[in-house]
Amino acid sequence: MADLQAPKPGDRAPAGxxxxxxxDPVPFEQFWxxxxxxxxxxxxxx
Amino acid sequence: VFCRYHLTQLRRAHETFEAKDAHxxxxxxxxxxxxxxxxxxxxxxPFPILCDPTRDxxxxxxxxxxxxxxxxxxxxVIAKAAExxxxxxxxxxxxxxxxxxxxxxxxSSEGIVLFAHAGKQxxxxxxxxxxxAAI
Numbered sequence: 001m002a003d004l005q006a007p008k009p010g011d012r013a014p015a016g017x018x019x020x021x022x023x024d025p026v027p028f029e030q031f032w033x034x035x036x037x038x039x040x041x042x043x044x045x046x
Numbered sequence: 047v048f049c050r051y052h053l054t055q056l057r058r059a060h061e062t063f064e065a066k067d068a069h070x071x072x073x074x075x076x077x078x079x080x081x082x083x084x085x086x087x088x089x090x091x092p093f094p095i096l097c098d099p100t101r102d103x104x105x106x107x108x109x110x111x112x113x114x115x116x117x118x119x120x121x122x123v124i125a126k127a128a129e130x131x132x133x134x135x136x137x138x139x140x141x142x143x144x145x146x147x148x149x150x151x152x153x154s155s156e157g158i159v160l161f162a163h164a165g166k167q168x169x170x171x172x173x174x175x176x177x178x179a180a181i
Contacts, residue, residue, distance in 0.1 A: 011162075
C-alpha cells in the first residue's frame with residue numbers, strides 16, 4: 001500500500017461506498033450533494 | 047483510543063460544523079455488527095457512522111497501513127495517547143486492521159476536495175479548527 005496517493009485539495013473526490021447500519025451500500029457522493037461533507041476515515045474500532 | 051478521541055472531538059463540534067452547513071460522516075472498518083457494537087459502547091453520534099469491510103474506500107482515498115513505529119512507538123503517538131487518556135478515553139478491543147491509518151477530507155458540494163489530511167501516525171488527525179477553516 002506504499003504507493004497509495006491521497007487526493008489533494010483541488011482534486012475531484014474519489015468515488016467510494018461504505019455500508020450503513022443496515023448493511024446497505026451508501027455512495028459517498030450523497031453526503032456532499034447538499035453542502036460540504038467532512039469525510040472521516042477512522043483507524044479501526046477500538 | 048484515537049478513533050474514540052477523534053469522534054469525541056467531532057461530536058463536541060458537530061453543531062459548529064452544521065452551522066457551516068457541513069455534514070460529518072465517519073467510516074470505520076469491519077462489519078455493520080462491529081460498527082453497532084462500537085456505537086453502543088461509545089456513541090451515540092449525531093452523524094452517520096458507516097463501515098467499509100473491504101477497505102476499498104480507504105485505498106481509494108490513499109490511506110495506507112502504518113509501520114509498527116508509526117502506529118505504536120512514535121513520540122507523537124505516545125504523547126497523544128497520554129492526552130486522550132487524561133481526557134477520559136480508554137482503549138477498547140481493536141476490531142479491524144490495527145495498522146490502518148486514518149484520514150480526514152472535506153469535499154465541496156461540487157465534489158472537489160477542499161481539505162485533505164492523511165494520517166502519518168496512528169495519533170495523527172487534524173484539529174477541528176483546521177478542518178473548519180477549509181469550509
